Amino acid sequence: MRLALSPELAAFRQELREFFETQVPWELREPVAHGAPLDRDVIVETHRILHRAGLAVPDWPLAWGGRDWTPLQHHLWAEEMHRAAVFPPLSPNTGLVGPVIAAFGTEEQKRRFLPPTAALDIFWCQGFSEPDAGSDLAALRTTAVRDGDEYVVNGQKTWTSLAHWADWIFCLVRTDPDAPKRQQGISFLLVDLATPGITVRPIRMIDGEAEVNEVFFDDVRVPADQLVGTPHEGWSYAKFLLGNERVNVAQIGATKLRLALVKEHALARQDDGSQLVDDPLLAVRIAEAEASLAALELTALRVAAGSSDGQPQPASSVLKLQGTHLQQLVAELTMDLAGPGSTATGTPSERTGAGAWERRSALQHLNMRKVSIYGGANEIQRTIIAKNVLGL
Amino acid sequence: MRLALSPELAAFRQELREFFETQVPWELREPVAHGAPLDRDVIVETHRILHRAGLAVPDWPLAWGGRDWTPLQHHLWAEEMHRAAVFPPLSPNTGLVGPVIAAFGTEEQKRRFLPPTAALDIFWCQGFSEPDAGSDLAALRTTAVRDGDEYVVNGQKTWTSLAHWADWIFCLVRTDPDAPKRQQGISFLLVDLATPGITVRPIRMIDGEAEVNEVFFDDVRVPADQLVGTPHEGWSYAKFLLGNERVNVAQIGATKLRLALVKEHALARQDDGSQLVDDPLLAVRIAEAEASLAALELTALRVAAGSSDGQPQPASSVLKLQGTHLQQLVAELTMDLAGPGSTATGTPSERTGAGAWERRSALQHLNMRKVSIYGGANEIQRTIIAKNVLGL
């Protein structure tokens, strides 16, 4: 057991803190700090600044730009990034398709895709879910039929985050419809969204934003060398990838930033001299959220320290469940702090900037309901824990 | 819609209030008010006082001592009884076996059993659950084999409340082991506990009390005329009866009494002049419990008004779920008010009387955990609601 950071680690942290606060301009951090809607330019510019400093893909293999960091160093990196309100490197690139190509791709695929993926010269999106294959992903029906040197893809993906901004999509497609089990006969395919036959239709959400899309494939011809790894083995790559996703989806750093803002609002003096924390119920809810978040962060540190070779641990389901719970809890708390002000949303242009947190709060609360649904719904996580951890 | 009581009903209530407060001596009410362990004499003496006044079995048929009351009158009767800390008429007699005999028994059975059941000249207990048939009651294995004018009973019942004080037991027994469905071939049998071959073994519970028992049947010979209604039709009688039990088990009046005591403790001045309600978290928990209990009582009034011919409604599952929830919540709240005093249980003799509420509180909390298990566990109630109300 060891509590204190070594002097080396303390210096490491200080270096990162300085980098994030001085090398990433405030114009790129301000929208993150104040919960503005996503902006493609912010994502891309921030990512490229981090990439130039070797800070975009630290958990990749060394040969492809990774850093030989301990789990604790990775944690400090993520924590300092969120603390400074830096938009993290684009996760479909760095956390999802990149690691899959690095682990299972051919040498040729690695050379072709990993550098532009790390640099965000390709903006990736993930094409997994389908209208009838959400939590039950193995029910997917999009097909890819081999035809000479190409696959011909037909079908529909949905809930595809940021597809309207993306250059490429990585998909799970059914390449062997006759496989005895539904999980077999699925392949992992990389597709240029500029290929003819692809239509991207944004889905408007209840908070008015359009982060996700439907993607339609109509006889889309994809070169066969864009199939990653072994044909029909895509399910195992997807499982590898979803394990990674669940760790990211705990979003501890982001929640910490939101909770710090909650405290700022709650402690601010009102014009009549009062503070929102004068209400003991609100004060206690904040204190409890803070205690829960600390316990979650410690759990993430324990999981990180115990992880081996990127194999997802069952503990990642714990992080997903509690991480999304706290994201939602803090969003709800922010809305409740705003009170009737949460209803006074104003027009979209009135909802920007630090002063408009009350106007944004209900929309952010609504938006945040998604996190317990995507990336493996919380019901799926409970089943995983019951089965894989408790043996039920 | 009507809010106010009519003058007649207000007078009716006043009459009951006076009766309970003046005709039932305080010695019989004090143990109820202060949550003392059950006492056979208190139960029997109170019951007989109520019976003599025609207040023990108001919901029975008129011919057998019932009163022609509206659901609201029944509610007022129960409420005033609990308010005065009067131990209610013994429910296995008045709420369970009595109504079953009245509805399904032969004229001879009615004449033989209903008067002593109403008068508590027979103290009944219920023999339904078995070691492998709790929530899954239809799995019961105690057999009754016809042999001439008798049934020969073998098997074991468990969780039999107050069997150690009882004179008779009413049982579900399997009379046709070859019936195609488990729910068929079950009969409803009345058994004198003095019959040779019966052993009653009290089960000690975690609160130190022994309210429930195991009852063993070893070649117990029961006259065939003690089988109620039609042989093999016992399951439908049990369903009729369990519907009644779920309504009783909401225990709104008892919870109201407990909550009033909680308020008394919370509002009492400590020696340093403070009150426990100075703690806003405790004060708010009490307020919330009070609001929830009011909503439950109103729901019970709605259910009572809507009930027809004693047929149990699916709504009774709502009352069971929320009623037991609030019983447990108020017990937990009492314990939390006591704080470390809940740990200072003292010896049994130190736990009696009004002043010892803190010493009793943790034991009562533990005892109260049973209410969401017995009488159809809450999991069963949720399944009933999902299936019968929501059609899931």
Next chain:
Amino acid sequence: MDLTLTPEQDDLERAVTRMLATAPDAWAGLAEMGLLGLGVPEADGGAGGTFADVFVVARALGRAGARTPYVEGVVGGSLLPGPADRLVVLAHDEPGRRWHPGAGVRAEPEPTGGTWRLTGTKEPVLHGAAADLLVVSATGPEGLGLFVVDPADAAIHSYLSHDRSPTARIDLDRTPATLLAAPPHADELLTAASVRAVTAYGAEALGAMEDALERTVAYLRTRHQFGVPLASFQALTHRAADAYVALELARSAVLYATACLAEDVVDPAVASRLKVQTGRAGRLIGQEAIQLHGGIGMTDEHAIGYVTARLEVIEHLWGDTGFHLHRLAAGLGDHGAVELLR
């Protein structure tokens, strides 16, 4: 006590529901049916009837997800009774403040006689832009008063809130006003209005919760995953059962508060208990509805998200669950057990 509706009220409910399913404009439909001004005495130009009729209409609106100024009109009409076709809206909440009985808008008496000038900002004012008259709370030299303002004299900025309700910010800059109620009478009026508002919104929330639970149950029945209907997953059906329990308890609280107002019993504690029940139930049912619908529950195309949003709007009007819990807690010593039967 009897918490059931009369056959006439059942008929009314059916008629309103039918209209809402077919009429292009719910508000015009209500007007046509003569349902505006319910609860306002006919002598004052209203449509008469009791609060039970208001309950019926508000609940039907909640079930249908219609966004009309109906509840706002009931509240406004109780403050300033008048012809049924005149919409009076109360402007009370102010930016940057959690709901509280005071108000930051300042009222200054005009030197000339009985008129006043008001300065400040009111927001959110639901359906503020549709009002024929505004009742505005403002603090004058002697305390909180209520004033009547012609909306034509105020700067009204209107938008759709997150539940798609038309909502407004009203800027007052030495805006002429007439006094409706001086202190301390204004406080009493406001308290009575709050009990009516909480009860009517409670009826609407009840309708919205019914709608949310019905849609969710239907989705569980029809949506298949892993080759079976969602309804075969016990973890989901048990949560639906818990939602149903919460709904029935909330229904009881709303019916009781309605019965009180129908007999002119105005009791803030009854309103607070209603608010606590519907607040807890609304959050549970609204959030479970989205979660059990999965991704489509988050989309603009599907109604369920707006039901959840509407429940949150109602939660934050006239004091949220926390506010009413504190108010109930402060009154714990006023009574022994709660006496429901009067």
Next chain:
Amino acid sequence: MDLTLTPEQDDLERAVTRMLATAPDAWAGLAEMGLLGLGVPEADGGAGGTFADVFVVARALGRAGARTPYVEGVVGGSLLPGPADRLVVLAHDEPGRRWHPGAGVRAEPEPTGGTWRLTGTKEPVLHGAAADLLVVSATGPEGLGLFVVDPADAAIHSYLSHDRSPTARIDLDRTPATLLAAPPHADELLTAASVRAVTAYGAEALGAMEDALERTVAYLRTRHQFGVPLASFQALTHRAADAYVALELARSAVLYATACLAEDVVDPAVASRLKVQTGRAGRLIGQEAIQLHGGIGMTDEHAIGYVTARLEVIEHLWGDTGFHLHRLAAGLGDHGAVELLR
């Protein structure tokens, strides 16, 4: 930061667990293994070691459901270091009061020199009857002080509490005492003792929760109903999963508090966060354990009820969840985000 145990501590855990499974007297077994006085410097006669060793022993005791004065001895030893085989027990709680830093017992100085007389009642004092020496908190002329009392001079009434822990009421009637710490130093000592107590009880609670969840999971696997194992009911397995999540979060909080004390960082906020996590988790796991066991979970013959009872005892010692939430809330302005890495 590293929250894992050393191989030596893993060995210690195995050894303690083995002893507890076989020894007739857990307390004698601990003494024989030289595990009393852990955390007390060897120079003071203790057994040395860090608080991580205390964690290991307390958690093993919690898993085994053993009722020993171990944690009480750790707390007493930190107040009055001395030989490992001397049991010092702190008597602080008083009847009729929720836990608070003051105390109602009165201390009166003796005219002759440095001795004192104490009058009042202490209860509950866990394992009070087993103490070789008592440390008693009492209010003297200048504030709260800590005093040493020979148990032979006090009237000690002992009983088993609801979790079967030997517990005592200690009546002091002009009982002779010596001063251990005068104000304000006594407050500091008591605060440090409370952090140790909360952390050591937290480790015991962690062990008890592990035990409860394991037993419950085993029961779900083996118990059949409706012809299938309980584990085939998804509503039950999902609740077990939620219990597991709570357990892991509580584990993190306890390990972190242990790491702090192992490096002599005494932080009441860390202890309060632990208390909140284990309080919530303990109630959830304890209550689900009984509910999922059904009737047999309520019986004296089955251990699960006593695990639940034990968790409730720990909840109510050294301030309950509500007390610690208020304390954390009062300190919200002291820091921005919580900094775990020091």
